[in-house]
Amino acid sequence: MNRIVKGRDGSKVFTELRQDILKLTLSPGTVIDEASIATRHSVSRTPIREAIIQLISEGLVIRDRRVARVAPLNFDDLPRIYDALVMSSRIVQRLAAEKRTETDLAEIEQRMREFDALCDEGNGVQRQDANVAFHMSIARAGRNHFFSDFYERMLLTSSRLSRACFSSEGNSKGQGNGELKQHLTETTRQHRLIFEAIRDRDVEAADRLAVEHQNLSFTRLKVAIFSRASESSINMPLNLASNKDPQNG
Numbered sequence: 001m002n003r004i005v006k007g008r009d010g011s012k013v014f015t016e017l018r019q020d021i022l023k024l025t026l027s028p029g030t031v032i033d034e035a036s037i038a039t040r041h042s043v044s045r046t047p048i049r050e051a052i053i054q055l056i057s058e059g060l061v062i063r064d065r066r067v068a069r070v071a072p073l074n075f076d077d078l079p080r081i082y083d084a085l086v087m088s089s090r091i092v093q094r095l096a097a098e099k100r101t102e103t104d105l106a107e108i109e110q111r112m113r114e115f116d117a118l119c120d121e122g123n124g125v126q127r128q129d130a131n132v133a134f135h136m137s138i139a140r141a142g143r144n145h146f147f148s149d150f151y152e153r154m155l156l157t158s159s160r161l162s163r164a165c166f167s168s169e170g171n172s173k174g175q176g177n178g179e180l181k182q183h184l185t186e187t188t189r190q191h192r193l194i195f196e197a198i199r200d201r202d203v204e205a206a207d208r209l210a211v212e213h214q215n216l217s218f219t220r221l222k223v224a225i226f227s228r229a230s231e232s233s234i235n236m237p238l239n240l241a242s243n244k245d246p247q248n249g
Contacts, residue, residue: 010047021060024163032068059153086214088151093206095142097198104141111137112191119184165224
């Protein structure tokens with residue numbers, strides 16, 4: 001997305017707030033306290049308000065009367081999020097296969113390799129950031145910021161849901177979790193196929209793989225959601241703020 005935050009102070013505030021929201025350090029529904037942020041960063045409220053405006057545009061913050069809050073998470077929205085993400089994924093991958101340059105391919109491959117390296121040594125937060133970076137490198141190759149901006153927003157929404165769902169599950173290192181290792185192996189395999197389809201300008205394969213890839217992620221997420229809901233017999237809490245790493249790739 002095009003960033004509207006200007007200046008070093010504004011960029012720093014925006015980056016830190018964004019990471020706190022994505023990592024659930026700031027829980028869904030939390031009020032953004034401008035005074036405490038200003039004190040912590042030794043800045044005026046102007047860069048904070050600029051950052052909030054940008055976070056609202058990304059769907060990470062909402063206005064609630066006179067206050068700004070971290071956008072809520074609603075697992076009931078999962079089917080609609082899936083529809084939006086799979087359709088936008090199909091579009092950006094088709095466009096990338098049509099319009100990519102050699103420079104684009106180099107970036108996509110680099111992001112793919114960065115994700116692969118984190119499957120053995122990284123934690124869930126690092127993997128998820130690398131996964132978003134991989135997919136956004138594809139979106140940029142399509143040369144249409146309207147689609148890529150929307151796609152990024154859907155990726156971030158999906159990432160927050162995943163982190164809320166997996167944040168309380170033990171160690172995120174792939175070596176100790178057979179199901180996770182299997183999921184990451186399939187994820188890296190699909191990333192490679194997506195890269196090859198874009199490299200070969202195979203638009204139809206890129207389209208088909210977009211659907212398969214989103215099915216992989218959302219099937220795992222749905223299983224985890226329903227499993228936790230069944231175990232607790234109550235609605236899954238949406239205000240998780242655990243500092244443990246999510247396990248999903």
